[in-house]
Amino acid sequence: xxxxxxxxxxxxxxxxxxxxxxxxxxxxxxxxxxxxxxxxxxxxxxxxxxxxxxxxxxxxxxxxxxxxxxxxxxxxxxxxxxxxxxxxxxxxxxxxxxxxxxxxxxxxxxxxxxxxxxxxxxxxxxxxxxxxxxxxxxxxxxxxxxxxxxxxxxxxxxxxxxxxxxxxxxxxxxxxxxxxxxxxxxxxxxxxxxxxxxxxxxxxxxxxxxxxxxxxxxxxxxxxxxxxxxxxxxxxxxxxxxxxxxxxxxxxxxxxxxxxxxxxxxxxxxxxxxxxxxxxxxxxxxxxxxxxxxxxx
Amino acid sequence: xxxxxxxxxxxxxxxxxxxxxxxxxxxxxxxxxxxxxxxxxxxxxxxxxxxxxxxxxxxxxxxxxxxxxxxxxxxxxxxxxxxxxxxxxxxxxxxxxxxxxxxxxxxxxxxxxxxxxxxxxxxxxxxxxxxxxxxxxxxxxxxxxxxxxxxxxxxxxxxxxxxxxxxxxxxxxxxxxxxxxxxxxxxxxxxxxxxxxxxxxxxxxxxxxxxxxxxxxxxxxxxxxxxxxxxxxxxxxxxxxxxxxxxxxxxxxxxxxxxxxxxxxxxxxxxxxxxxxxxxxxxxxxxxxxxxxxxxxxxxxxxxxxxxxxxxxxxxxxxxxxxxxxxxxxxxxxxxxxxxxxxxxxxxxxxxxxxx
Numbered sequence: 001x002x003x004x005x006x007x008x009x010x011x012x013x014x015x016x017x018x019x020x021x022x023x024x025x026x027x028x029x030x031x032x033x034x035x036x037x038x039x040x041x042x043x044x045x046x047x048x049x050x051x052x053x054x055x056x057x058x059x060x061x062x063x064x065x066x067x068x069x070x071x072x073x074x075x076x077x078x079x080x081x082x083x084x085x086x087x088x089x090x091x092x093x094x095x096x097x098x099x100x101x102x103x104x105x106x107x108x109x110x111x112x113x114x115x116x117x118x119x120x121x122x123x124x125x126x127x128x129x130x131x132x133x134x135x136x137x138x139x140x141x142x143x144x145x146x147x148x149x150x151x152x153x154x155x156x157x158x159x160x161x162x163x164x165x166x167x168x169x170x171x172x173x174x175x176x177x178x179x180x181x182x183x184x185x186x187x188x189x190x191x192x193x194x195x196x197x198x199x200x201x202x203x204x205x206x207x208x209x210x211x212x213x214x215x216x217x218x219x220x221x222x223x224x225x226x227x228x229x230x231x232x233x234x235x236x237x238x239x240x241x242x243x244x245x246x247x248x249x250x251x252x253x254x255x256x257x258x259x260x261x262x263x264x265x266x267x268x269x270x271x272x273x274x275x276x277x278x279x280x281x282x283x284x285x286x287x288x289x290x291x292x293x294x295x296x297x
Numbered sequence: 298x299x300x301x302x303x304x305x306x307x308x309x310x311x312x313x314x315x316x317x318x319x320x321x322x323x324x325x326x327x328x329x330x331x332x333x334x335x336x337x338x339x340x341x342x343x344x345x346x347x348x349x350x351x352x353x354x355x356x357x358x359x360x361x362x363x364x365x366x367x368x369x370x371x372x373x374x375x376x377x378x379x380x381x382x383x384x385x386x387x388x389x390x391x392x393x394x395x396x397x398x399x400x401x402x403x404x405x406x407x408x409x410x411x412x413x414x415x416x417x418x419x420x421x422x423x424x425x426x427x428x429x430x431x432x433x434x435x436x437x438x439x440x441x442x443x444x445x446x447x448x449x450x451x452x453x454x455x456x457x458x459x460x461x462x463x464x465x466x467x468x469x470x471x472x473x474x475x476x477x478x479x480x481x482x483x484x485x486x487x488x489x490x491x492x493x494x495x496x497x498x499x500x501x502x503x504x505x506x507x508x509x510x511x512x513x514x515x516x517x518x519x520x521x522x523x524x525x526x527x528x529x530x531x532x533x534x535x536x537x538x539x540x541x542x543x544x545x546x547x548x549x550x551x552x553x554x555x556x557x558x559x560x561x562x563x564x565x566x567x568x569x570x571x572x573x574x575x576x577x578x579x580x581x582x583x584x585x586x587x588x589x590x591x592x593x594x595x596x597x598x599x600x601x602x603x604x605x606x607x608x609x610x611x612x613x614x615x616x617x618x619x620x621x622x623x624x625x626x627x628x629x630x631x632x633x634x635x636x637x638x639x640x641x642x643x644x645x646x647x648x649x650x651x652x653x
Binding site for chain 1: 367371373375417427428430431432434435436438439442445446555556559562563566611613614615616617618620621622624625628629632
């Protein structure tokens with residue numbers, strides 16, 4: 001038993017897991033507010049990462065300026081997606097809406113390859129020191145940054161929903177659209193806003209992943225990994241999404257450990273979350289924290 | 298004139314008249330003429346066009362299964378390509394490793410795939426659309442991982458070999474001969490589904506789609522029919538995949554990722570959800586679109602648009618963008634697909650001077 005490796009992998013799992021948590025959180029945000037299952041969440045990460053990369057590498061913008069510009073861009077981008085593609089779909093059957101987001105993910109994925117090429121690009125280094133040591137483990141600085149950024153985003157999200165007026169409006173809309181509308185909340189704005197916030201948060205997560213691993217179309221896998229996380233946590237629970245993300249991240253790395261040390265199947269890291277997904281769907285489809293009113297037929 | 302046209306008003310007074318496949322003699326003659334014309338295709342077209350027709354047939358069968366699931370039952374699957382591939386590998390395995398002739402291996406592969414489809418469909422069939430979408434997404438990844446790993450079954454990283462299709466010891470090889478195999482399967486599969494949709498089971502599927510609560514009250518077993526439609530979808534995917542295996546003679550799991558599953562969805566949506574002939578139109582559209590883009594690229598080569606977009610090098614991405622955009626456009630502006638458009642054109646000419 002290689003304890004050192006196990007701990008290293010579990011730390012990795014925690015870092016990746018919090019990132020999954022952040023992406024899952026922004027996925028649940030859209031689902032809760034607008035009842036849209038967004039299959040293009042991973043592409044939002046991808047677009048954000050490429051935009052930030054382009055600003056920094058092509059236009060030589062320093063990181064502290066590139067990041068806010070990316071966030072503003074993604075805010076507007078999110079609103080545009082909602083207005084152009086999803087507003088006409090309001091009231092359509094859920095299958096059509098799912099299909100629109102799937103098509104959207106194809107379009108965005110291909111467009112990014114077209115504009116930026118298929119080769120992965122390294123992100124310009126942001127930190128001077130490569131790693132910090134913590135309790136005898138050497139952890140890459142980018143990992144520490146990733147963890148801090150993720151936690152900060154979660155805290156910001158929690159504050160937004162608990163304290164701010166817009167957050168309250170969003171919660172009201174998620175609870176009951178008609179009542180919210182009759183109380184003077186613009187449901188249209190809330191829909192656009194939830195996409196904007198989701199896109200912005202995803203873009204930040206995308207940039208963080210890009211800083212660690214470089215930018216490539218592989219980033220969009222985060223949008224797929226979100227599904228095990230949200231199903232585990234419960235589709236409409238933000239806290240559940242975060243916890244689900246962390247669990248899936250840990251589980252992936254634990255699977256890699258078991259695989260590498262004992263089983264030698266290879267690639268267990270990639271598929272383990274999907275086995276978990278199927279099992280949860282079978283035994284507890286509303287997840288750990290989800291509302292239990294899912295109709296079982 | 299007796300039965301060649303539909304009279305104004307609806308005069309169908311018996312169940313037999315209501316559920317007939319061809320409402321008029323003309324439409325039946327047209328269908329038969331269409332099949333006969335298709336029989337002559339190997340003599341009319343060159344190899345390139347023939348290979349496109351074979352592709353339309355093969356993918357059309359798989360898309361037909363997806364249409365039963367998505368269009369008729371109102372469920373969704375994002376893992377259709379994985380089931381298609383499973384059929385291809387099963388048929389290759391049955392024909393080379395076990396030695397069953399391809400003639401029997403193809404329907405057997407369909408059945409095996411149907412069983413696999415049921416395994417993945419069971420947990421999800423109890424749940425509504427969205428959860429099924431996610432479960433099939435998981436199926437796509439799990440099955441593809443299985444193909445990459447199970448060397449005894451799929452050859453792992455080495456493509457699997459398949460025996461050529463033979464009948465009474467005579468091997469049908471080459472596009473010209475294989476075309477008839479595909480044509481026969483297309484006719485049989487489309488007739489099968491058309492007939493199924495006229496039966497109690499088919500109407501039950503539609504009832505489940507339209508209003509599952511009312512359907513249940515009328516005594517339709519929801520779990521049974523949702524699982525059944527999943528099995529049917531996987532069955533046709535398996536048949537299509539098996540034909541693909543015996544057409545290509547090698548099967549590799551590459552190129553059958555989630556993008557291919559989305560392509561199958563595109564065929565069904567563009568053709569028209571819940572339209573059997575529309576499925577074939579949609580498949581033809583999706584198969585011919587890349588070719589059309591290829592011709593346009595060749596036409597524009599060297600021109601200013603070519604320089605601006607770099608058409609030659611980026612054709613794959615442009616193709617994906619086009620497919621995605623077309624799906625969205627159809628969903629927003631023409632949710633009933635090409636079949637609906639075709640119907641409108643027909644009515645327009647029928648009432649020609651007095652359209653509307």
